[in-house]
Amino acid sequence: MNADFPRILTLLRKEKGISQKEASSQLGISQALLSHYEKGIRECGLDFLVRCADFYGVSCDYLLGRSPDRLGSQLTVEDIPEPDAAGKENVFHGGILTVLNKKLIANSLNVLFDLLAKTQHEQLVREVSDFLMLAVYRMFRVVYSINPKNQNAMFTIPQEMARGYSSAVMEMCESNAQSIAGGKLSGEVQSREEPHNLVITTEGLSQRYPLFSSSLLNLIRNSEKSIGSGCGRR
Numbered sequence: 001m002n003a004d005f006p007r008i009l010t011l012l013r014k015e016k017g018i019s020q021k022e023a024s025s026q027l028g029i030s031q032a033l034l035s036h037y038e039k040g041i042r043e044c045g046l047d048f049l050v051r052c053a054d055f056y057g058v059s060c061d062y063l064l065g066r067s068p069d070r071l072g073s074q075l076t077v078e079d080i081p082e083p084d085a086a087g088k089e090n091v092f093h094g095g096i097l098t099v100l101n102k103k104l105i106a107n108s109l110n111v112l113f114d115l116l117a118k119t120q121h122e123q124l125v126r127e128v129s130d131f132l133m134l135a136v137y138r139m140f141r142v143v144y145s146i147n148p149k150n151q152n153a154m155f156t157i158p159q160e161m162a163r164g165y166s167s168a169v170m171e172m173c174e175s176n177a178q179s180i181a182g183g184k185l186s187g188e189v190q191s192r193e194e195p196h197n198l199v200i201t202t203e204g205l206s207q208r209y210p211l212f213s214s215s216l217l218n219l220i221r222n223s224e225k226s227i228g229s230g231c232g233r234r
Helices: 004-016 020-027 031-039 046-056 096-119 122-144 159-182 202-208 213-228
Strands: none
Touching: 004 020, 004 031, 004 046, 020 031, 020 046, 096 122, 096 213, 122 159, 202 213
């Protein structure tokens, strides 16, 4: 099998709120054998894999960690909703601070990724994207840890290791991105705009991004205020 299967198998059972004894009875195996599967001590056969998929209402690809989607579909650009898509998932109940900061960050990312797109440098886009995704991942884990009943089986890397490892990878992403930028974007595809033409000024930002530039400028100001006050600790 693989390393993801035991973790996902355990997570699905706990999400369903049933014991190993109940799950093993429903799946037609002994509790001891299910325990071995969940711990990764033994590998299951294809028949059991299919039974698990049917029992938990997920795809075999999801069980094997091959797809983040429970039905096994592979995520494409078209599948990802717009950040401001209508729906209950885009409604915030935490007050004005939550809405304000979400908009500041989302609008600033619009500017950042539009500028990245103009470089047409895929590696630079990957490094910046990986850095930002790791930042979101780390903060999600912090919020996730608030409730001790939340199952750690969602993650493959233990909490005590995740922070250090992610910090190291973020440092590498930033260094790689800085190296690419310092090399004037050479070594990959030709940029649509020459580096010296990618001029960024407050006036230029306001003209090019009339809806988003104020958010970016506020984000810069708030970030530097936090840095100046000791990472925001008061």
